[in-house]
Amino acid sequence: QIQLQQSGPGLVKPSQTLSLTCAISGDTFSTISFTWNWIRQSPSRGLEWLGRTHYTSEWLNDYAFSVKGRISINVDTSKSQFSLQLNSVTPEDTAVYFCARARVVGATRFQYYYSMDVWGKGTTVTVSS
Amino acid sequence: DIQMTQSPSSLSASVGDRVTITCRASQGISNYLAWFQQKPGKAPKSLIYGASSLLSGVPSKFSGSGSGTEFTLTISNLQPEDFATYYCQQYSTYPFTFGPGTKVEIK
Numbered sequence: 031q032i033q034l035q036q037s038g039p040g041l042v043k044p045s046q047t048l049s050l051t052c053a054i055s056g057d058t059f060s061t062i063s064f065t066w067n068w069i070r071q072s073p074s075r076g077l078e079w080l081g082r083t084h085y086t087s088e089w090l091n092d093y094a095f096s097v098k099g100r101i102s103i104n105v106d107t108s109k110s111q112f113s114l115q116l117n118s119v120t121p122e123d124t125a126v127y128f129c130a131r132a133r134v135v136g137a138t139r140f141q142y143y144y145s146m147d148v149w150g151k152g153t154t155v156t157v158s159s
Numbered sequence: 160d161i162q163m164t165q166s167p168s169s170l171s172a173s174v175g176d177r178v179t180i181t182c183r184a185s186q187g188i189s190n191y192l193a194w195f196q197q198k199p200g201k202a203p204k205s206l207i208y209g210a211s212s213l214l215s216g217v218p219s220k221f222s223g224s225g226s227g228t229e230f231t232l233t234i235s236n237l238q239p240e241d242f243a244t245y246y247c248q249q250y251s252t253y254p255f256t257f258g259p260g261t262k263v264e265i266k
Binding site (some may be wrong): 076077078079082092094095096128132135136143144145146147148149150151152 | 160191193195201202203204205208209212214246248250251253254255256257259260
């Protein structure tokens with residue numbers, strides 16, 4: 031049974047970097063069947079998809095426009111984990127952050143489609159001095 | 160970005176009731192729509208993908224329908240554990256976007 035275990039600090043100072051890790055157990059990590067996502071939730075912004083990493087013949091990333099330029103998702107295959115880094119944070123980045131797996135549920139000639147099916151428990155991150 | 164809206168934003172219902180939630184997309188997304196249930200302080204739980212396909216282990220009291228821009232989630236025979244907030248999400252085009260949620264409360 032796959033589990034996603036999140037870790038990382040719950041308090042980050044403004045202008046610094048938010049860093050969270052999601053460790054995968056019980057499943058294959060480097061496969062085209064899944065993508066690995068970060069989502070956050072706040073009262074003001076609701077649920078917001080931030081980005082994903084996925085493996086084809088190499089690891090590729092897609093990011094939300096709202097955080098592009100500040101976000102980086104990295105993979106450590108030796109530890110079966112992926113991480114989120116969000117730079118230059120402000121109080122608006124205060125939220126609960128979730129990692130989630132999405133599995134392939136459809137395909138066309140041009141692309142695969144993935145839907146989220148397993149979620150981490152969430153990490154509350156507060157940006158404050 | 161594709162905008163997702165949901166109606167109603169909240170509803171009150173009794174145990175045993177059948178309720179329907181509507182989700183609309185600002186442009187056509189075929190059937191690339193998922194539904195999630197979230198309880199306070201918990202992560203979302205995935206219920207449906209492909210607008211109408213239940214994930215393994217999700218009871219058949221949940222059903223989804225729709226295609227294009229309009230979708231519905233129906234919950235039959237509401238039980239105490241079903242009172243929660245429900246979100247739709249499109250995965251047709253990134254950035255993948257969520258609806259604002261529908262809170263199902265006990266009458």
